[in-house]
Amino acid sequence: MKLSKLLEDINVLRYSGDLTTEIKGITYDSRQVKNNYMFICIKGSSFDGHDYIDEAVEKGAVAIIVDKSIEKDKVAMVQVENSRMAMPIIGANFYGRPTEKLKLIGVTGTNGKTTTTYLIRSILQQAEKKTGLIGTISIDLGQYVIESSRTTPESLDLQRIFHDMVSNNAEYAVMEVSSHSLEFGRVDQCQFQIGIFTNLTQDHLDFHKNFENYRKAKEKLFYKTKKANIINIDDEHGRVIYRNIMDFDVPVITYGIDYVADIMAKDIKMDDSGIEFKLVTPDYETVIRSSIPGKFSVYNSLAAASATYVEGIDKDIISKGIENLKFVPGRSEVLPINKPYKMIIDYAHAPDGLENILKSIRNYAKGRIITVFGCGGDRDKAKRPIMGEIAGRLSDYCIITSDNPRSEDPNEIIAQIEEGIKNISCDYICIENRKDAIKHAMMMAKPSDIILLAGKGHETYQVLKDRVIDFDERVVVKELIEEGI
CATH class of the missing domain: 3.40.1390.10 (MurE/MurF, N-terminal domain)
Structure with missing residues (x-):
């Protein structure tokens, strides 16, 4: 060219x-x-x-x-x-403006982005719609899957990925849209049909400085859409975004549980086997079941159902698509171990995510909840004592350990987390080495206990000061079991 x-x-x-x-x-x-x-x-x-x-x-x-x-x-x-701002235009020109040939759905929010995109893809696949996916875990080009290095790729890479999806005859693309990508213009030149807002809780304030800036970054997505914006009206920041975008010439669809919304979940049932609820839309009611437990799973399912409802997907296909998704890697993922206790891996690395998964577990736990967690280095420091308090309040025993310390001293991060837990009546211990921390949890676990490994989720590495090491918690647990733990 x-x-x-x-x-x-x-x-x-x-x-x-x-x-x-x-x-x-x-x-x-x-x-x-x-x-x-x-x-x-x-x-x-x-x-x-x-x-x-x-x-x-x-x-x-x-x-x-x-x-x-x-x-x-x-x-x-x-x-x-x-x-940087010229790059998405150059990329779109070079790759033939591929998003104009796709039905692009973007999902933004602090939590729930990954699971919501997986649910939407599952529904669309159930409807026999070839669908690409871009997110934190992987990039599905519609023909093959590659590993993802960040939530939302750089603008030039995005245009190439969309071009490959079009070449692979994808009809839809579903993507996670991070606040950073919106601030840095990575999704400029992306023609979104639908934008979805899940929630906004404390995270990335090291970058955005305050909640207002963080919300405004997320809100940018909803001025880039052509067909509909879908907003979680139960979230206080969602209600602000809803008011702000009402005059924008794109229909707004709300979803929720507690507030009156266009699309709602009624008669909710939750246990350790998953969730069930009645999906109520302006046109019909149907039953939704998912094997992913927790109230957050209801919200994620609502968001996915709302997007596919807007796309005119049949209610039975929506139900089946949600039910077909058994788990998302690193999201409330139950490890297949032959032990009298249960182990769950979850990506919860922010206060709200940690509180959600612990409250979900608390609803069905018959024994103790043992939480192994840390906080990432070179990231929002204010959330560290908050996460310590949440873990201590909702767990029976906590093991504070290292996450991805990056350039920081992991013991200093642990000490900052400890500030939030030390005045709570929850027993805890600090073990800097994450493998040793997991080993300690497994050695102390009793029948019916649940061990939550929080923070790493799908990640298969650990970022230390001077290197990146292999660290897949699934592999670590397997190795410890083979050692007789």
Whole structure:
């Protein structure tokens, strides 16, 4: 594709070189540059792509996008106002605006995004609709699945992924939309048909600074939709978003349990085998069953049912699609162990997520709840004592351990968590090594106890100060059982 074609709809401040240059590929990572590529210089928290222009040119780049005044011979240099904001436009131009050929559904919120996207995909697959998925755990291109490195990929990668979905004949795409992706413009040039808001609770305040900024970041999704916005009206921030977007020229559908909503769950039943409720819509009522337990599972099912209701999917297909999804990796996932106690892995790494899973377990626990958890380093520090208090209040015994400490001292993180639990009448112990912490929980567990391993979920690694190590809690538990624990 000619460089001039890629620059359509972009405010070019100045350029030098040949705009008829043929571009065969685009990247923002200098290590991926090949002959006849365009290299887009973007700035990150610890790097600046402008520092890698020479490397990119040596590898064969023929066009460079910058937002600084930089001269370079033998290549086309294009200066724009903001390289990062120009990138999604360039990506959409290069890949043929793929989201215009897909029915794109975006899900945003602090908790529930992953499970909701999996539920929507399950329903659409039950309806024989080929569906791609983008999220925290993996990316399903409609033909094959690849591992995900972040909740919402960078804008250029997103356009390529959507292009691959279209090439694989996908009709729908369902994706998690993080607040970071909305703030950094990663989903600009994505044509959403439906936007869904699940909830807003404390997380990422190290980045957003306060709840208002966090909510406003999430709210950006609902000005990018074409067909409908779906809002959890039980959530206080959902009600604010609902009021804010009412004048936007897209219908708003509400769902909930406690507040009157367009789509509601009635006659809810919950136990350790899952949930059952009556789905009440403006057109019909039907029974929904899911093997994923907990009130949060009702909300996730409501969100998925609301989106597919808007899409005109038959009620029996919605019911069957939800019932077909037996579990989501790392989300209230029961480990298959031959022990008299139960072990559950859950990604809960924020206060509300931890409280939700513990309250869910408390509803059916016959023995003690033993919670193994920590908090990630280089992330919102304010939530650490809050999570300590929640774990202590809702558990019978807590083991505070390391999560992904990153550049921080894991023992300092543990001490900050401990501030929230030490004045609560819950026995606890601090064991920095996570494998040792899990071992301790298994050794003390009695028949009917439930061990909750919270925070890591689907992750198969641990991020330490100087390295990333393999750490899959499923593997760790299996190894400990093989050792006789």
